[in-house]
Amino acid sequence: MAEANSHLTHAATLPLHEETLAAFSGPEIETGTPEYLSLRHAMIGAANKLVAPGSRVLDLQCNDGRWIAPFVENFGGICRFVALSPDPDHRQSCMDRFRSDARQGSMEIGCLDINEDFPAVSARVVLSAFALSKMSSERRLEVLRSVRKRVEKEGALILVEKVSSGHEGNSKGLSSGQWEGSLAEAGFKRVEVIWRRGPFVAWAATR
Numbered sequence: 001m002a003e004a005n006s007h008l009t010h011a012a013t014l015p016l017h018e019e020t021l022a023a024f025s026g027p028e029i030e031t032g033t034p035e036y037l038s039l040r041h042a043m044i045g046a047a048n049k050l051v052a053p054g055s056r057v058l059d060l061q062c063n064d065g066r067w068i069a070p071f072v073e074n075f076g077g078i079c080r081f082v083a084l085s086p087d088p089d090h091r092q093s094c095m096d097r098f099r100s101d102a103r104q105g106s107m108e109i110g111c112l113d114i115n116e117d118f119p120a121v122s123a124r125v126v127l128s129a130f131a132l133s134k135m136s137s138e139r140r141l142e143v144l145r146s147v148r149k150r151v152e153k154e155g156a157l158i159l160v161e162k163v164s165s166g167h168e169g170n171s172k173g174l175s176s177g178q179w180e181g182s183l184a185e186a187g188f189k190r191v192e193v194i195w196r197r198g199p200f201v202a203w204a205a206t207r
Contacts, residue, residue: 042195055124061131086113144186
């Protein structure tokens with residue numbers, strides 16, 4: 001990596017016990033686990049440095065709302081939110097979860113598949129949790145470049161993915177270094193590891 005390497009900051013990695021490893025067996029982190037709660041804390045810690053009154057937070061693949069929820073809980077009084085998914089069940093889950101926010105006009109829930117399109121909105125924080133790993137390398141880079149263009153000057157992409165072991169990655173996915181290389185290639189100037197547990201990593205990538 002060129003530019004992002006020199007600005008890369010790594011969070012401390014905690015030792016794992018055998019019982020903890022069970023929480024890492026799936027493609028995502030289960031809600032309610034200590035890992036999920038610590039990741040929420042890390043994401044909000046990063047966002048605290050970014051958001052301002054009127055900021056928009058954009059979730060590229062909202063799932064059931066589990067990842068944008070801590071942003072709504074912590075910044076609901078000052079921010080606007082956009083949650084996207086091509087899955088009607090996920091959109092309905094978000095509608096049920098954030099019904100009052102949608103009624104008040106602070107939450108928009110939309111149908112969009114980032115494998116095919118990208119939202120034409122800017123945001124102070126763009127959230128991507130487990131949304132990019134199954135894409136082709138070409139499409140993944142296109143999406144990251146689109147995020148780079150849409151992130152506001154003082155904002156960042158918060159990216160969460162499951163990484164493979166080793167430096168070169170494997171058939172199960174990209175290594176941590178390969179993700180960081182993709183962020184650098186997309187034009188992000190600073191890439192910081194804000195959280196790491198087992199095979200899961202969260203980065204904050206700024207313009």
